Amino acid sequence: MTVDLPTPRVGVLADRAPEAVRIVLNWGRRYSLWVFNFGLACCAIEFIAASMARHDFIRLGVIPFAPGPRQSDLMVVSGTVTDKMAPAIRRLYEQMPEPKYVISFGACSNSGGPYWDSYCVTKGVDQVIPVDVYVPGCPPRPEALLHGILTLQQQIAAERPGHARSRLRPRPFAPGPVGAGELTRDLVAKPDQPGAGEQRPSGRSPSEPQR
Amino acid sequence: MSVPPGLVTRDVPRQEWRAAAEQARAEGYDFFDWLSAVDQSDAEEDPGLDVVCHLMATGPDAPRPLARLLLRTRVPDGQPLASLTGLFAGAAWAERETHEMFGLPVDGFDDGTGAGLRPLLLPDGFEGTPLRKEFVLAARASKAWPGAKEPGEGEGSRPRRSSSRRRLLPPGVPDPSWGPR
Numbered sequence: 001m002t003v004d005l006p007t008p009r010v011g012v013l014a015d016r017a018p019e020a021v022r023i024v025l026n027w028g029r030r031y032s033l034w035v036f037n038f039g040l041a042c043c044a045i046e047f048i049a050a051s052m053a054r055h056d057f058i059r060l061g062v063i064p065f066a067p068g069p070r071q072s073d074l075m076v077v078s079g080t081v082t083d084k085m086a087p088a089i090r091r092l093y094e095q096m097p098e099p100k101y102v103i104s105f106g107a108c109s110n111s112g113g114p115y116w117d118s119y120c121v122t123k124g125v126d127q128v129i130p131v132d133v134y135v136p137g138c139p140p141r142p143e144a145l146l147h148g149i150l151t152l153q154q155q156i157a158a159e160r161p162g163h164a165r166s167r168l169r170p171r172p173f174a175p176g177p178v179g180a181g182e183l184t185r186d187l188v189a190k191p192d193q194p195g196a197g198e199q200r201p202s203g204r205s206p207s208e209p210q211r
Numbered sequence: 212m213s214v215p216p217g218l219v220t221r222d223v224p225r226q227e228w229r230a231a232a233e234q235a236r237a238e239g240y241d242f243f244d245w246l247s248a249v250d251q252s253d254a255e256e257d258p259g260l261d262v263v264c265h266l267m268a269t270g271p272d273a274p275r276p277l278a279r280l281l282l283r284t285r286v287p288d289g290q291p292l293a294s295l296t297g298l299f300a301g302a303a304w305a306e307r308e309t310h311e312m313f314g315l316p317v318d319g320f321d322d323g324t325g326a327g328l329r330p331l332l333l334p335d336g337f338e339g340t341p342l343r344k345e346f347v348l349a350a351r352a353s354k355a356w357p358g359a360k361e362p363g364e365g366e367g368s369r370p371r372r373s374s375s376r377r378r379l380l381p382p383g384v385p386d387p388s389w390g391p392r
Contacts, residue, residue: 120341
């Protein structure tokens, strides 16, 4: 038996909170960013290097052990986004709970990078999901990711809790938030007899990336 | 181009494609490595697709240990090619990919599902065969290449008009009829 719960939102209490409470909320958020690494290409190696002992972004409060997108606050898209992968990125982004932040790491996810004229590469992940911080480079050094994280933490410190996306009205990447039906899908069944063809997932696919 | 040791290339007519693969398998080339195509539609004579299949001999009856064989055939545009899926089951993915990337029709394709040749890698709703030379990259129509295309041009240097070199127009770049860039 499944229960269809609404997506958790930040309540009105955060709006009415006095300034000191807002500072504490932002302070807590900026130093516990559980990160979800959407590693797609070689930039993911630099992300891993940034998480290891030499650069060690855990000391900034970025924790790379989120079990999945539903438990993470920050998504780092590192690598070449293809048009085939773009719906999956959108689906996993929408599964993350609010407040959520996105760092686009590397030239490919910023703008398509060296593959800007390819037939199959999305020209920037910001066509699919909103991006807070862009880290340039091909691939960027781990220090660049550290600087991107610091920039994001400064942005979080300046925001009003519960209104992280208020500057994005109207949403440039999608007409509106998606419902639970688009974020879940049934298990893909194995084709049992010859002639059955390929089983397609029954859930409604997320919106196509805009070109 | 240097030929790796142990590599044999065999050009076969299109009608004997399947028979050549069967013969190669009988000779000991029992491992299907890959199958792809080269768009030779701008060739001077006999334009079409060069379909290439790489086989390897792994068994004890190999001509030499890990002998390699390139089967190659020239398929005129629009003509079908016999499928190798009955001979090598692993050819199904390669033939699906060649079909969607080059538009190569394959006769007798059977991968056990009965669903036939269907897209493998391209996103849903993609139109066209992107690895053909005639496929136009739409991004190039809206933005020119952001750098030097010819030796001698580039930032800081005056563009030199050298008439001795042919101006290059690589495959996929829209011709001037697409408008100014």
